[in-house]
Amino acid sequence: MPDQEKEKPAAPATTETAVAPAPPKAAAPPEEPSQQPFFGEPLVGFDPSEITGSLIVIEGMDGSGRSTQIALLQEWLESEGFAVQTSGLRRSNLVGRDIDELLAKNAVTRLTLALMYATDFFDQIEHRILPALRSGTIVLADRYIFTLIGRGVVRGINRDYMGGLYAMALRPHLTFWLNVRPETAFGREFRKAQAISYWEAGRDMSLSHDLYWSFIRYQTMIKREFEVMAKKHNFIELDGEASVSTVNKLLRQRIAEQLGIRSTKYTPSSALSHLWR
Amino acid sequence: METQDVVQKPARTEPAKSTLPQPGRPIPSRSYPGALIVVEGTDGSGKSTQLYLLKRWLEIGGYRLHFTEWNSSPLVKSATRRGKQRRLLTPTTFSLLHAADFADRCERQIMPLLQGDYLVLADRYIYTAFARDTARGCSPRWLRNLYRFAPVPDITFYFRAPLDVAVNRILSGRPKLKYYEAGMDLGLSYDRAESFRLFQARILEEYDKMVDTDSFVVLDGTMPVNKLQKQMRDIVASKIDLKRFAPRAEAAE
Numbered sequence: 130m131p132d133q134e135k136e137k138p139a140a141p142a143t144t145e146t147a148v149a150p151a152p153p154k155a156a157a158p159p160e161e162p163s164q165q166p167f168f169g170e171p172l173v174g175f176d177p178s179e180i181t182g183s184l185i186v187i188e189g190m191d192g193s194g195r196s197t198q199i200a201l202l203q204e205w206l207e208s209e210g211f212a213v214q215t216s217g218l219r220r221s222n223l224v225g226r227d228i229d230e231l232l233a234k235n236a237v238t239r240l241t242l243a244l245m246y247a248t249d250f251f252d253q254i255e256h257r258i259l260p261a262l263r264s265g266t267i268v269l270a271d272r273y274i275f276t277l278i279g280r281g282v283v284r285g286i287n288r289d290y291m292g293g294l295y296a297m298a299l300r301p302h303l304t305f306w307l308n309v310r311p312e313t314a315f316g317r318e319f320r321k322a323q324a325i326s327y328w329e330a331g332r333d334m335s336l337s338h339d340l341y342w343s344f345i346r347y348q349t350m351i352k353r354e355f356e357v358m359a360k361k362h363n364f365i366e367l368d369g370e371a372s373v374s375t376v377n378k379l380l381r382q383r384i385a386e387q388l389g390i391r392s393t394k395y396t397p398s399s400a401l402s403h404l405w406r
Numbered sequence: 407m408e409t410q411d412v413v414q415k416p417a418r419t420e421p422a423k424s425t426l427p428q429p430g431r432p433i434p435s436r437s438y439p440g441a442l443i444v445v446e447g448t449d450g451s452g453k454s455t456q457l458y459l460l461k462r463w464l465e466i467g468g469y470r471l472h473f474t475e476w477n478s479s480p481l482v483k484s485a486t487r488r489g490k491q492r493r494l495l496t497p498t499t500f501s502l503l504h505a506a507d508f509a510d511r512c513e514r515q516i517m518p519l520l521q522g523d524y525l526v527l528a529d530r531y532i533y534t535a536f537a538r539d540t541a542r543g544c545s546p547r548w549l550r551n552l553y554r555f556a557p558v559p560d561i562t563f564y565f566r567a568p569l570d571v572a573v574n575r576i577l578s579g580r581p582k583l584k585y586y587e588a589g590m591d592l593g594l595s596y597d598r599a600e601s602f603r604l605f606q607a608r609i610l611e612e613y614d615k616m617v618d619t620d621s622f623v624v625l626d627g628t629m630p631v632n633k634l635q636k637q638m639r640d641i642v643a644s645k646i647d648l649k650r651f652a653p654r655a656e657a658a659e
Binding site: 169170171172173174222223224227231236237238240241243244245247248251252255256287289290293294296297 | 481482484485488489492494495496497498499502503505506509510512513514542543544545547548551552554555
């Protein structure tokens with residue numbers, strides 16, 4: 130991983146005008162003391178020194194606003210001249226659709242499902258995320274290993290086992306956690322589809338026959354796992370209850386700092402303005 | 407008798423505890439009444455023939471048994487086929503997909519049958535993944551973790567045949583080797599037969615490393631089929647109390 134030149138955080142909003150390209154700050158201390166590029170084991174046949182892009186992860190439960198924020202961030206970064214690639218769960222060419230089918234049929238056991246998700250994850254890492262990072266692209270990941278680990282752990286799979294499974298996952302440059310109350314998330318999710326899906330509510334875990342309580346209990350369990358991981362993996366926790374524009378501004382500030390972007394000024398285009406509330 | 411309690415609240419019970427060994431916890435190999443017999447060895451070592459004969463012997467004797475094959479779960483099959491046809495698989499995803507296949511069979515067949523007092527025969531087991539995926543470059547530590555949920559076999563037969571014998575058996579009977587089967591993804595050689603040979607040599611080396619650590623019962627794959635089978639049956643009879651798996655009517659006094 131190349132040393133990240135640490136830029137001063139963008140100036141306060143009032144003086145947020147475009148400034149002449151800044152000379153790179155010399156002798157900046159490295160972000161973290163020699164972070165390993167992988168969580169544990171190196172990935173077979175891959176040289177981490179080839180990474181020139183940045184991996185930015187947005188985590189949070191269903192209804193925390195992840196996909197909205199990613200759409201906005203993509204537009205902002207592209208307007209700043211960065212190439213952006215997005216990734217998310219179940220999007221691999223290898224098994225993305227197979228997982229959809231398994232979930233629809235509901236004929237799969239927890240360990241098999243966890244391993245199918247791991248296959249999906251590493252297929253995307255190897256065929257999508259790493260090639261993008263090698264070419265200097267910014268990868269915005271809609272969820273990452275933390276969701277997958279959390280889902281396994283609340284279903285009784287050993288925490289070390291899940292951690293070991295993802296030992297070769299690339300360590301993100303930034304991990305944001307959009308933290309919302311399960312009650313808020315329920316309302317948002319329900320409005321989206323006028324229903325709550327079997328898996329969102331963790332129905333496979335027989336927590337409650339009442340869909341609402343099943344959702345709340347399940348998402349609360351996941352949230353607790355996130356609290357454990359947040360400390361361990363330096364999550365940047367944001368209040369997902371805040372307005373879209375407030376959360377987006379906090380995200381832009383932190384990302385601008387990471388990428389050395391001087392201005393965090395952004396107004397969504399008409400195509401995305403409906404998200405801005 | 408008439409049922410008086412018409413409105414009976416459905417009992418809301420806790421989800422039944424899974425019988426699957428928890429990944430990460432040491433697995434007591436005797437926590438279930440059944441028994442697990444596994445055959446391992448390189449392609450062409452004769453293991454499948456021998457396991458088939460063992461199965462026939464037990465079937466004819468009327469024993470309760472189940473036979474399971476590596477890479478055979480219908481759930482994962484389409485993904486594996488697609489990955490192989492389009493050559494999408496890397497060492498890591500190849501390994502994970504086989505682990506998903508094994509987990510499916512383990513959770514839905516092997517463990518329930520071991521709990522239900524069956525004799526389970528497995529043609530290839532986790533050691534196939536250890537040997538093959540390590541030969542592909544996966545980390546042994548990662549692989550051992552990946553398969554921590556697997557029950558430890560009661561007997562693991564390792565059919566050992568010299569590389570040339572095993573390779574020639576395959577090459578003479580199977581003129582067209584498949585891409586991953588030949589280890590072409592490793593880039594060892596452009597010639598499929600040569601690539602296969604080099605790949606098998608690596609796998610053989612990995613198997614040999616596990617003989618002591620995983621208590622393999624080593625059998626000589628070059629012996630005549632019937633003599634080898636006799637040895638195998640003797641070992642099974644001495645190590646496993648087969649009477650327990652005899653037809654239930656007789657077993658109950």
